[in-house]
């Protein structure tokens with residue numbers, strides 16, 4: 226076990242734990258943001274630098290600070306390590322620089338982007354972004370492409386975090402998606418414009434931290450803050466069938482996987498559940514999902530269970546007449 230102190234909070238964690246995982250055990254504001262690390266995807270992390278922290282003391286045996294800020298998602302803890310996240314002005318400064326860097330090519334099209342309201346980069350910009358950019362260069366521009374029947378790829382918004390690449394290669398046995406070319410011409414693409422047609426490709430949409438991969442069955446249908454996310458499930462032969470159903474009244478606008486407090490999917494869901502089951506009768510609605518208070522989606526969001534009225538007439542018909 227190793228004892229680690231992050232922003233003045235001390236915790237014991239097993240050896241081999243990364244600083245980010247230790248911070249997640251503590252929770253709250255101590256947790257550094259992560260745009261590329263994804264605990265369920267092997268090899269993820271180390272690409273975006275948003276999780277940089279300051280190691281003020283390396284370990285008990287060597288109390289010297291580490292000379293540079295380190296990526297918390299890929300740095301293992303050591304016994305006696307002291308880490309600063311929000312308590313270090315150097316980290317705050319670096320994070321502002323990272324946001325500016327990520328926005329060098331990312332368009333500021335949140336008003337028309339389907340990811341708005343649940344975008345990690347939007348949240349990060351809100352916390353650490355500057356009012357003005359220092360750059361005058363034009364942003365990179367790519368045509369929009371379709372990846373298979375259900376997914377739209379908008380490379381202009383991509384921050385090259387590789388999450389979708391790992392999802393595509395780790396959930397199936399074929400490697401179909403990758404980063405093509407190098408340097409400032411790098412782009413996410415399918416090999417010679419192959420489309421991705423496998424049962425779990427829709428999960429790439431959920432792992433994308435920005436709006437580069439969007440659900441064609443939901444694009445421009447509504448804004449997420451007008452919808453109510455409900456836990457729902459169905460019998461499914463391919464996945465657990467446990468999803469979040471985004472509803473307005475009795476209508477299901479979109480289906481996504483259920484995300485945990487760190488924005489990661491609890492379970493990957495299949496394309497049939499995600500794209501083809503939009504009828505209320507397809508699902509058993511369990512109740513409203515918990516939404517963080519600071520999220521824009523929490524506006525007018527009540528967590529009291531309200532069964533959709535379409536379900537109740539069947540039950541009402543089955544009640545004995547004296548109870549009707």
Ligand code: SF4
Pocket residue numbers: 382383384385386387388389390413432433434435437438
């Ligand atoms: S498309 Fe999204 S998930 Fe894929 S690399 Fe770009 S930002 Fe990451």
Ligand code: FES
Pocket residue numbers: 258259260261262270271272273274275276277296297298299
């Ligand atoms: S989350 Fe650590 S580098 Fe991206």
